[in-house]
Amino acid sequence: MPRSPPVKRRVAAILAADIVGFSRLIAEDEDGTLQQLAAYRNVLDDFVAHHGGRVFNTAGNSIMCEFASAVEATRAAIDIQDYMRTQNLASPHNRRVQFRIGISVGEVVERQNDLLGMAVNIAARLETLASPGGICLSRAVHEAVSGQIAVPFIDIGERQVKNIPFPVHAFTIAGPDAGIPAEPRRSSLRPWAMSSLAVTGACLIVLVGAGGLVSYGGPSGPMEQPAAEAGILSPAQTFLLPVDPVEAFSGLVQRGGQIDDPHSAPGLYHNALLLEAKGEAIGAHRAYYTLARMGLDFVDPHLRYAALVRAHEGRFIARQVYAELNEDAPTRATALVHALQFDGAERRARLDAVIETHPDYAPAYFLLAEEHSEDRVGSLQTAHERRVEQAALAEFLKAHEEGRLMPFFLDQSVAADWVERAHKRHARLSLSGESASALPGFDP
Structure with a gap:
């Protein structure tokens, strides 16, 4: 009797993806x-292939993929979820397509190009633990990728899942859209919640206790605030924030090199700039977006992020991104950069409205002056526009002289460049004989 061919076994990383609410979407618009x-399948297949994987099974709205590396499987998952989040910005909420993704690693058996084994089953079950737009990893995957991929992870502990005879220890990748499954074992601080924390002394220690109160420890003494008001998820977690983020950013620039797992505005901005310079747009986008949701008033990271989105996705998507940010994490910076995503008269009207609402936000005056400058409008610049430009520049330079400008820039070299350009333009306008006149919302 001829022998059966030997069973092919190997270790593989398995990615399982499933569309959320697929039956409802089909019922409403098949x-x-x-x-x-x-x-989306074409795009997903491209991401999988780019990271060295292959799709080995599809059933309805489910997709199973194989990778030789847990790191590459996780990178593919992050790329897919980042892409889907961007695409969904332009869709109504009830028509958004979202994936849940689970990833495991282990021994698999190949049969006719299909894969079988516990790793496949666990990936499928981890996918059910992920939130819409989220990613859930096995402990083995987390151990393989945590030192390789700079994203925040949440340990959700051991979970009993269907048809798996033992508890599965799982982690989720924290992100702006992905929630946390029920009964988390450990939780982390929302990175964009840090804006509400008052910083005093050498550093600020934030302790979130089981009672739902946030304790702020510093030289001025302890304070408490309900965790929900601070935007923090819950149980105990400690977080350190630098007192002077501008100084911290400068130190990172001097030191050089990418930071593993950054949690602060200086670290995220530093990484975003490095990734952008290396052409790694998706990683830069992720770092910028996390920083943008912190609710801080630094203008330079927002300007860089908006430019990155415009370059890769177009002005419409950039406008949608900043409309969302201005609603979810509103600051003077998000309002200003959102205004800049429009054109013509609407752009100018929105800039005027930002200044009227936030007359103390110095960067807005420079950008208003730029909007009315000869560089922008060319030979068509009118006498009124020159007066508006000069008045805005005067207010901008006054803010600088009074020390009210530099705190709005993480990268002080950007602020210094703005000041130098403002001095030159203001001097040129003064020589032209045009006198400044009042602008709506401020008195120069």
Whole structure:
């Protein structure tokens, strides 16, 4: 009797993806949903192939992929979720397509190009633990990738899942869209919640206790605030914030090199600039977006982030991103950069409105002056526009002289460049004989 061919066994990382609410989407618009799914499948396949993987099984709205590396499987998952989040910005909430993704690693058996084994089953079950737009990893995957990929992880502990005879220890990748599954074992601080923390002394220690109160420890003594008001998720967690983020950013620039797992504005901005310079747009986008949601008033990271989105996704998506940020994490910086995503008269009207609402936000005056400058409007610049430009520059330079400008820039070299340009333009306008006149919302 001939022998059966030997069973092919190997270790592989398995990515399982499933569309959230697929039955509802089909019931509401079958043709449109199928067209969307086909388009997204092409993109998903490209991401999988880019990271050295292959799709080995599809069933309805589920997709199973194999990778030789847990790191590459996780990178592919992050790329997919980042892409889907960006695409969904332009869609109504009830028509958004979101994936849940689970990733495991272990021994698999190949049969006719399909894969079987516990790693496949666990990936499928981890996918059910992920939130819409989220990623859930096995402990083995987390151990393989935690030192390789600079994203925040949340340990959700051991979970009993269907048809797996033992508890599965799982982690999720924290992100702006991904929530936390029920009964988390440990939770981390929302990175964008740090804006509400008052910083005093050498550093600030934030302790979130089981009672739901946030304790702020510093030289001025302890204070408490309900965790919900601070935007913090819950149980105990400690976080350190630098007192002077500008000085911290300068130190990182001098030191050089990418930071592993950054949690502060200086670290995220430093990494974003490095990743952007290396052409790693997705990693830069992720760092910028996390920083943007911190609710800080630094203008230079927002300007860089908006420019990155415009370059890769277009002005419409940049406008949508900043509309969302200005609603979810509103600051003077998000309002200003959102205004800049418009064109023509609407852009100018929105800039005027930002200054009227936030007359103390010095960067807005420089950008208003730029909007009315000869560099922007060319030979068509009118006498009124020159007066507006000069008045805005005068207010901007006054803020600088009074020390009210530099705190709005993480990268002080950007602020210094703005000041130098403002001095030159203001001097040129003064020589032209045009006198400044009052602008709506401020008195120069």
